[in-house]
Amino acid sequence: xxxxxxxxxxxxxxxxxxxxxxxxxxxxxxxxxxxxxxxxxxxxxxxxxxxxxxxxxxxxxxxxxxxxxxxxxxxxxxxxxxxxxxxxxxxxxxxxxxxxxxxxxxxxxxxxxxxxxxxxxxxxxxxxxxxxxxxxxxxxxxxxxxxxxxxxxxxxxxxxxxxxxxxxxxxxxxxxxxxxxxxxxxxxxxxxxxxxxxxxxxxxxxxxxxxxxxxxxxxxxxxxxxxxxxxxxxxxxxx
Numbered sequence: 001x002x003x004x005x006x007x008x009x010x011x012x013x014x015x016x017x018x019x020x021x022x023x024x025x026x027x028x029x030x031x032x033x034x035x036x037x038x039x040x041x042x043x044x045x046x047x048x049x050x051x052x053x054x055x056x057x058x059x060x061x062x063x064x065x066x067x068x069x070x071x072x073x074x075x076x077x078x079x080x081x082x083x084x085x086x087x088x089x090x091x092x093x094x095x096x097x098x099x100x101x102x103x104x105x106x107x108x109x110x111x112x113x114x115x116x117x118x119x120x121x122x123x124x125x126x127x128x129x130x131x132x133x134x135x136x137x138x139x140x141x142x143x144x145x146x147x148x149x150x151x152x153x154x155x156x157x158x159x160x161x162x163x164x165x166x167x168x169x170x171x172x173x174x175x176x177x178x179x180x181x182x183x184x185x186x187x188x189x190x191x192x193x194x195x196x197x198x199x200x201x202x203x204x205x206x207x208x209x210x211x212x213x214x215x216x217x218x219x220x221x222x223x224x225x226x227x228x229x230x231x232x233x234x235x236x237x238x239x
Contacts, residue, residue, distance in 0.1 A: 034065075037065070037221055040221045040224065040225055041058050041224070044058055048231065052155070052159070052164060053164060053165060053169075053170075054231060056151050057148070057169050057173065060144060060147045060148060061224070064140060067140055068137070068140060071087070071136055075130070087133070088111070088114075088135065090136070090139065091107065091110075091111060091136055091138070092111060094140075095108055097146065098142055101149070103142055104142060106142065106178075106182055106184075106185050107139055107181070110135050110138045110185050110188050113192055114131045114135050114192070117131065117192045117196050118131075120196055121195065129195050131187075131192065134191070135188065137184045138188070141184065142177065144173075145174050145177035145181070148170045148174045148177070149170075151166075152164050152165060152166050167231070173220070176220060176223070183209065183212060183216075186205045187206065187209060190202060190203075
């Protein structure tokens with residue numbers, strides 16, 4: 001009785017401390033943090049392999065990560081104008097897909113600001129900053145948000161014989177991706193303020209971005225593990 005009452009709280013406190021330490025320890029080392037992130041996802045998938053809902057969430061997160069890594073590799077290629085056009089086109093396509101969501105206005109604003117700035121800087125014969133990358137990230141976060149929102153419907157179509165239902169983890173990641181998207185929009189706006197309006201010393205978002213991103217991703221891996229553990233712990237205590 002005592003074990004079933006105190007064990008979840010003890011594990012929560014322990015895991016919270018571990019994830020805070022991991023977030024601080026890996027700051028400034030994105031490769032190490034990426035490995036930690038993937039390990040957490042793989043571990044979560046293994047321990048919750050019989051929970052189709054958690055697996056669905058993990059699959060979305062893995063796909064999102066792979067898409068971002070692939071997009072980053074593509075952005076490093078030499079065909080800058082072609083890549084830029086492709087990223088903008090894909091972002092517009094994403095907007096068209098998710099325009100039912102109020103958060104899609106973030107992407108619409110990002111597209112309008114970025115494309116307008118691109119044309120303005122071309123007209124002025126100035127080199128544009130690589131804001132298209134942040135537009136692409138903004139689109140990817142909002143599309144992931146769409147997938148979390150529609151996960152039950154999509155999975156029910158793919159595996160109709162399984163009991164697919166919404167879990168709190170869907171809702172948490174749904175909200176978190178909106179915040180990620182807002183952060184990208186702020187980065188875009190600040191880049192444009194510096195490049196177009198000439199306020200070179202405005203670096204608040206740029207300076208804060210690594211800390212905010214690390215904090216959000218630390219929270220992300222914490223919430224994935226914590227919510228999965230919450231679904232698993234009752235079965236372990238009954239065993």
